[in-house]
Amino acid sequence: MVTNAMERIINDLLDEYKNRLSLTCTCNECLDDILALTLNGIKPRYVTNPDKVMYVKAEYFDKQQMTSLLVRLAECAKFVSDHPTCKTQTKEHDPYSLPNLS
Numbered sequence: 001m002v003t004n005a006m007e008r009i010i011n012d013l014l015d016e017y018k019n020r021l022s023l024t025c026t027c028n029e030c031l032d033d034i035l036a037l038t039l040n041g042i043k044p045r046y047v048t049n050p051d052k053v054m055y056v057k058a059e060y061f062d063k064q065q066m067t068s069l070l071v072r073l074a075e076c077a078k079f080v081s082d083h084p085t086c087k088t089q090t091k092e093h094d095p096y097s098l099p100n101l102s
């Protein structure tokens with residue numbers, strides 16, 4: 001089975017940082033939108049076995065590489081937060097509410 005290792009890595013990053021990304025909505029659809037958008041801008045790294053994701057992940061222990069992934073993730077999170085397409089968000093969207101900084 002072929003897996004894009006970046007999918008797992010970005011998903012983990014999103015999980016770790018979602019509380020710090022000032023998201024206007026954290027439903028699964030919005031999180032998936034952020035994941036897809038981020039992955040579209042990143043070169044995929046395929047592995048033949050999910051256990052091998054850690055080898056790709058090891059390359060991102062380099063701080064500079066990790067920072068550029070996080071910057072990309074933050075940009076995509078902002079875009080999805082500004083243009084939410086999910087039902088939850090369009091129903092309850094309040095343009096005057098401040099971003100949640102917690």
Ligand SMILES: [Zn+2]
Binds near residue numbers: 026027029
């Ligand atoms: Zn949403």
